[in-house]
Amino acid sequence: MKSRIWHILTVLIVLSFLVACGPQTPQKPKLPEKIVVGCLEPLTGAYAVFGTEAKIGMEIAVRHINESGGIQSLGGIPLELVVEDSGETADSARLGAESIISKHRPVAILGLYISRMTIAASEVTEREKVILVADALVDSVTQIGRRYLFRPAPKASQHGATAVEFVVAAAKNAGVPMQRIAILNEDSSFGRSNAIGAVQAALDNGLTIVYQKEYPYDIADATSIVADIKAAKPDFVVHCPYFMDAILFANTFKEAQAIPKFVAGMGACGYTDPESVKALGATANYYMNTYSYNPAKNTPQNRKFVEDFKAQVGHIPTEAAGMNYYAMWVLKEALELSGQMFPDDPLNPDNLRQAFLKLDLTSGPAVETYPTDRITFTETGDNPYARAVVLQVINGEPKVVYPFEYAETEAVFPRPDANY
Template sequence: FVLDVAKKKGIEVKTVVILNEDSIFGDYVAQGARREALKNGIKILDHITYPYDIADATPIVSKLMDLKPDFVVSVPYFHDAILIAKTMKEMGYVPMIVAGAGGCGYTDPDSIKAAGEAVEYFTNTYSYNPFRDTEWNKKFVNDFKARYGKIPTEAGGIAYYNMWIIKEALEKAGEMFPEDPLNPDNLRKAFLALDLTDENSPAAQVYPSGHIKFAPNGENLYELAVVLQVINGEPHVVWPEPEPGYEPIFPHPEWKPSS
């Protein structure tokens, strides 16, 4: 996302610092960010890990201010994301962008409520797009809002389309193997036989790419993630296909080359 947007805007990006909380989740996602940075020739100035229940982010932000990376990749949960964002705001630290890749991270409605202006222009990668304009996704979003008073989180969206995938796979198994649909081998064959699209599947209408078909290794051949950015205190999809009326704000309006 960062490299694609920087290229489109004619901005050179050379350096990054990767931050992650030290659980298996944080380490795993951060290693993916590390591989992508190295593959694209981005110099990793540091890779900082910290306990998820961190109480003081001042040393981390101080180090960022000393290193002056072009951008920061951050893999947080909730508490640590709020603490890091607020500390950056208090200390006046502004990189080109803080690109989040966390469990709820920076663009979740509760995160925005808790952090306020500190997360303005922060981004987060989602395996769910709450703004997809399809019948079933709009129904899910409206039902979620009615119950919880906010748009669905990434975890909520993933759980919803995964349950639909399971339902459709079970139905497929019943069609293909009526005598023994729950046999593990038969279930696997049913999952691999699925070819779900917006035209024939509620699951696909909620999934970001609108297409779900599994490879033999279990991965979706049409996987897609989207990037949400906090703009005027609200989360909006800005990549790869921005919501109508929005585009990625990059770099941060207050960023200066020496910052």
């Protein structure tokens, strides 16, 4: 009796393997009434604040795209956004990706903001051949051989490079020699990617790295690091903080009377965000950070986006909102190009991927809201022309100061309150 049951069970297991792995009937390509795009962002948990802003950015972009006539090369098909919460862990992100694909079969998914969630979900999008337009900035997201993943926003190392390039350019303008650099970062993969970009840019510009340190993001006392930095006598410090540590370092620099000629933040966290500015008060002045979106870019499309966002949410678009606004426009341009290149089957994931790789945008709504003036993608899915913008706190207000052609105001450089 026992052995018979086991025999039956074994047969059942083998059978279910065979059926579940069996071939599926291929579907004929047919243009839908609406092109479904997925928004998969952390809408609950620790990163909800970013995910929610990102979702609003996407919603406004879809509205603007549809108002401007949808995807024209496909006969004006409008976009439809479907939203799913990715939670805050790798497994919930993966479940979210499986769920949104099985329910809606979107042509592309925008999102996941956090790198480890993006990587977990991208295994699903790769298998299902769904384009993933990522807004997570850690370099490794595009270094693991994903074919259907594209990232328009500047990656973390490009943030690091922007911070160094800004200081070099500003120093040249001001006629102040800035040769010795100290590099500092919190110890997440994001912090490290930023620092790698800064190191590379420092070497490219012939600077001398006199000090480098990685520290835990929840550091409680920065006195010894600040003392070490002062002893190394850098001309300027490039720093990728998390949030609270930016406040800690700014206060320690001041208390220890060890403010260098310039402190350049990188990676969009700390120093210039509203909470840090509030917490630091007057100490926040002259600190800067790099951002993946330029709310002050004076172009018609960007002004329209900022106005609509402000009317809906009450403040100017944050980085997460801006990144996803232009990401949606980049997707729109790729769909347009796919329609021209592959009129028979424009929504086929491989065709859409080809269109992404062929994109070379230098004008239009995507570029008008983008930090630089060119969007194109390498085989790995990054834009080699991506750069961040620099916001500096001047009189308690974060202002765009770099790139110089899109600056709101002139940078204060070097710091007037430097101690050495």
